[in-house]
Amino acid sequence: MTRFxxxxxxxxxxxxxxxxxxxxxxxxxxxxxxxxxLAGESAxxxxxxxxxxxxxxxxxxxxxxxxxxxxALTGNLGVSTRDNIPVxxxxxxxxxxxxxxxxxxxxxxxxIGITAGVVSAVKRGTFVDYVAxxxxxxxxxxxxxxxxxxxxxxxxxxxxxxxxSGFVGFAEDPIGNLRGxxxxxxxxxxxxxxxxxxxxxxxLLGQLSADYVRTARSKGVTRxxxxxxxxxxxxxxxxxxxxxxxxxxxxGAIVTEQIFVIPGFGKLxxxxxxxxxxxxxxxxxxxxxxGYVLVNLLVDVAYAYLNPRMRLSGGSE
Amino acid sequence: xxxxxxxxxGVAAAALLLASCSTPSSSSSPGAAxxxxxxxAVVALSDEPDTLDPTIANTFVARVVFTxxxxxxxxxxxxxxxxxxxxxxLPITSADGLSVDIPLREGILxxxxxxxxxxxxxTTLDRNITLDTSSRKKELAAVESISVVDENTVRLTLSQPFxxxxxxxxxxAGAIMSPTALAALGDDFGTDPVCVGPFDFTDRVxxxxxNLAKSDYYYDKDKVKLDGVTYTFIxxxxxxxxxLRSGEVNAAExxxxxxxxxxxxxxxxxxxxxxxxxxxxxxxxxxxALSASPLASNPDLRRALELSINRDALNDVVFNGQVxxxxxxxxxxxxxxxxxxxxxxxxxxxxxxxxxxxxxTLPVPVELLIPARPTDQKSAEVIQQMANDVGFDVxxxxxxxxxxxxxxxxxxxEMFLIGWSGRIDPDGDLNDLxxxxxxxxxxxxxxxxxxxxxAAAAAVTDTDERQKLYGEAxxxxxxxxxxxxxxxxxxxxxxxxxxxxxxxSDAIPRFKTASLTE
Numbered sequence: 001m002t003r004f005x006x007x008x009x010x011x012x013x014x015x016x017x018x019x020x021x022x023x024x025x026x027x028x029x030x031x032x033x034x035x036x037x038l039a040g041e042s043a044x045x046x047x048x049x050x051x052x053x054x055x056x057x058x059x060x061x062x063x064x065x066x067x068x069x070x071x072a073l074t075g076n077l078g079v080s081t082r083d084n085i086p087v088x089x090x091x092x093x094x095x096x097x098x099x100x101x102x103x104x105x106x107x108x109x110x111x112i113g114i115t116a117g118v119v120s121a122v123k124r125g126t127f128v129d130y131v132a133x134x135x136x137x138x139x140x141x142x143x144x145x146x147x148x149x150x151x152x153x154x155x156x157x158x159x160x161x162x163x164x165s166g167f168v169g170f171a172e173d174p175i176g177n178l179r180g181x182x183x184x185x186x187x188x189x190x191x192x193x194x195x196x197x198x199x200x201x202x203x204l205l206g207q208l209s210a211d212y213v214r215t216a217r218s219k220g221v222t223r224x225x226x227x228x229x230x231x232x233x234x235x236x237x238x239x240x241x242x243x244x245x246x247x248x249x250x251x252g253a254i255v256t257e258q259i260f261v262i263p264g265f266g267k268l269x270x271x272x273x274x275x276x277x278x279x280x281x282x283x284x285x286x287x288x289x290x291g292y293v294l295v296n297l298l299v300d301v302a303y304a305y306l307n308p309r310m311r312l313s314g315g316s317e
Numbered sequence: 318x319x320x321x322x323x324x325x326x327g328v329a330a331a332a333l334l335l336a337s338c339s340t341p342s343s344s345s346s347p348g349a350a351x352x353x354x355x356x357x358a359v360v361a362l363s364d365e366p367d368t369l370d371p372t373i374a375n376t377f378v379a380r381v382v383f384t385x386x387x388x389x390x391x392x393x394x395x396x397x398x399x400x401x402x403x404x405x406x407l408p409i410t411s412a413d414g415l416s417v418d419i420p421l422r423e424g425i426l427x428x429x430x431x432x433x434x435x436x437x438x439x440t441t442l443d444r445n446i447t448l449d450t451s452s453r454k455k456e457l458a459a460v461e462s463i464s465v466v467d468e469n470t471v472r473l474t475l476s477q478p479f480x481x482x483x484x485x486x487x488x489x490a491g492a493i494m495s496p497t498a499l500a501a502l503g504d505d506f507g508t509d510p511v512c513v514g515p516f517d518f519t520d521r522v523x524x525x526x527x528n529l530a531k532s533d534y535y536y537d538k539d540k541v542k543l544d545g546v547t548y549t550f551i552x553x554x555x556x557x558x559x560x561l562r563s564g565e566v567n568a569a570e571x572x573x574x575x576x577x578x579x580x581x582x583x584x585x586x587x588x589x590x591x592x593x594x595x596x597x598x599x600x601x602x603x604x605x606a607l608s609a610s611p612l613a614s615n616p617d618l619r620r621a622l623e624l625s626i627n628r629d630a631l632n633d634v635v636f637n638g639q640v641x642x643x644x645x646x647x648x649x650x651x652x653x654x655x656x657x658x659x660x661x662x663x664x665x666x667x668x669x670x671x672x673x674x675x676x677x678t679l680p681v682p683v684e685l686l687i688p689a690r691p692t693d694q695k696s697a698e699v700i701q702q703m704a705n706d707v708g709f710d711v712x713x714x715x716x717x718x719x720x721x722x723x724x725x726x727x728x729x730x731e732m733f734l735i736g737w738s739g740r741i742d743p744d745g746d747l748n749d750l751x752x753x754x755x756x757x758x759x760x761x762x763x764x765x766x767x768x769x770x771x772a773a774a775a776a777v778t779d780t781d782e783r784q785k786l787y788g789e790a791x792x793x794x795x796x797x798x799x800x801x802x803x804x805x806x807x808x809x810x811x812x813x814x815x816x817x818x819x820x821x822s823d824a825i826p827r828f829k830t831a832s833l834t835e
Contacts, residue, residue, distance in 0.1 A: 083507065
């Protein structure tokens with residue numbers, strides 16, 4: 001198990017290093033000069049040069065990269081070109097907000113997705129199954145921006161039971177925080193729940209028709225106990241899918257945060273792209289990639305724990 | 318114009334300011350709801366401001382925030398006339414036009430308690446013309462030095478007569494910063510800015526909001542009803558509208574023209590309209606070395622294109638009739654705009670005739686570069702349809718805004734649908750935009766006659782003489798037809814649960830006298 005984890009950690013570090021290069025170069029491949037964006041309508045050449053000098057944009061790209069990575073290893077991610085605020089400070093403000101949003105969305109996704117998946121598998125071929133699979137199809141098909149605007153229209157404008165937007169810190173006002181988070185987390189969680197529902201249903205159906213379940217059934221095991229056993233073995237697939245869905249969750253958060261004006265990572269990335277704010281863009285994407293790699297590392301470890309064959313094969317499966 | 322006549326105008330302008338304070342041209346009405354003192358107004362901006370340092374800032378939304386916390390030497394009224402704000406009078410220009418005295422108001426304090434005086438003004442203006450990253454350098458390029466005449470008078474020495482100076486000082490170049498805060502923060506002034514204003518900067522949550530609180534030091538604080546203003550950033554206009562309707566925000570700027578009708582049916586919402594000084598145009602690349610379209614080298618074809626466009630139809634189809642169709646860059650409310658501008662009428666038959674007689678193979682191809690935004694896409698499609706009907710072959714190329722601007726500045730386009738936010742002095746609407754080598758001269762226009770007229774107009778101080786020169790410049794511009802001006806924008810401010818907000822030609826909502834309603 002230790003060797004397996006070590007192998008995975010080394011792979012993750014290499015992935016992060018390569019990702020840092022891709023993120024750095026990718027940001028600079030965006031057409032549009034950050035100095036032009038900062039200079040706005042006044043595109044005085046002397047001013048443009050002064051801005052490039054200020055942010056080191058006139059250096060060769062490899063010098064910029066090694067300066068950046070050298071500083072990043074000491075925790076200095078530079079300053080935002082828009083307002084000169086340190087990137088690390090901004091990320092520390094934004095990260096907990098997106099983590100809270102993603103956490104709530106995962107919770108909602110898990111509760112709805114697994115419940116619907118189990119019910120759908122157990123009641124296969126019934127009306128309940130059709131409703132659940134229909135929900136899965138709709139959840140996957142409806143774009144989150146549309147769902148978000150619909151939710152605002154219904155809950156904030158028509159019924160006025162929840163706020164349309166805004167974020168209040170949990171420590172500042174726990175009730176206000178949850179009220180502000182319910183709609184965005186639900187919108188984000190519905191897409192995830194649809195995926196989890198389909199995966200749970202398929203995995204559980206597979207397990208329920210496995211030999212060991214048939215044997216248990218022939219020995220008189222109750223239906224509930226039978227499902228309980230099969231569900232635990234189905235969860236390896238669900239956990240893997242959950243890890244892979246993290247990327248989609250971050251993508252979904254970008255849209256959801258824009259609609260609900262949640263000052264999280266997604267909104268930060270979108271705003272940084274529009275403003276060609278390289279330091280913010282690099283910092284935010286790098287932190288997101290780190291999170292993604294870490295979660296997948298944890299998923300691998302969890303998977304190895306749930307499935308002993310993984311660690312015996314050293315992860316080569 | 319003599320200094321005496323300028324003083325008379327100053328007194329008249331001050332009187333006009335007082336009048337305009339009591340009867341603003343466009344302000345929210347109290348309605349049935351009772352207004353209350355106190356409370357914090359939440360204002361949705363369409364974007365996040367850049368640094369809150371008036372020397373460096375460049376975004377329009379930063380100007381909106383500055384209006385609440387950084388007063389300027391001068392301001393502009395709804396007729397775009399310069400009026401004193403922190404200055405006591407209009408600028409007093411010497412006979413040779415090379416020296417300008419600015420008398421200052423007395424007894425004013427910055428929001429940190431520092432006295433406002435000539436030394437403070439000199440500190441700010443010196444910084445504006447010397448800081449490497451100053452965006453004001455070019456605006457104040459004619460200013461050679463600043464000196465203190467006495468406690469309440471500064472003198473600007475110019476390298477050449479420069480009439481737009483007052484207008485420049487009515488924008489960010491004239492926003493005076495606390496010398497105490499400048500000494501303490503230096504280049505980081507924008508992280509905790511201190512000026513003279515009804516509200517004082519409290520804090521900024523990057524990407525989320527900027528908070529201001531009522532100033533205890535403001536000279537006119539008795540008129541300030543709100544405890545503070547929170548500016549929040551909501552980029553999507555649909556989401557801004559939704560937040561306005563749900564009451565999450567008290568004011569939302571730049572609403573979609575197409576949403577106005579719906580919003581006006583909501584009893585809680587009031588919509589104010591500003592006929593702005595901004596304009597939209599088709600900028601045609603007239604350098605045949607850079608543009609393959611026949612329009613680059615043939616002004617007659619450009620004239621045919623203009624005749625093919627029905628500006629009123631464009632207004633009706635895309636903007637529900639809410640913008641002001643026009644064929645000149647200077648807005649209608651500008652005093653220097655010639656009164657005899659006559660726009661050519663929509664005439665598709667004449668356009669077809671010109672094309673047929675041009676000897677070009679029809680249809681005449683032209684690629685229209687547009688920023689990839691819904692409204693620009695709609696406008697481009699209407700223009701495409703009209704132009705194609707007479708014998709053009711317009712293809713639309715939508716590109717993300719920053720990339721489109723980059724391509725345009727490099728001359729890599731044939732025709733570009735682009736706007737300009739407008740300036741209160743005509744020089745700001747022409748110089749650099751249509752003058753040779755100008756950074757915003759996308760169409761690569763290089764016409765010595767036009768350059769000469771624009772330079773001469775900036776150097777004379779007499780209003781009639783300036784108006785005459787700008788008239789000649791606009792005539793020359795019309796002959797060259799490098800730009801086909803389409804309309805002046807109208808912007809919409811939505812209000813909910815707030816009254817007393819002022820909103821006029823500069824499209825900047827002012828909250829000095831605003832109060833929340835019960």
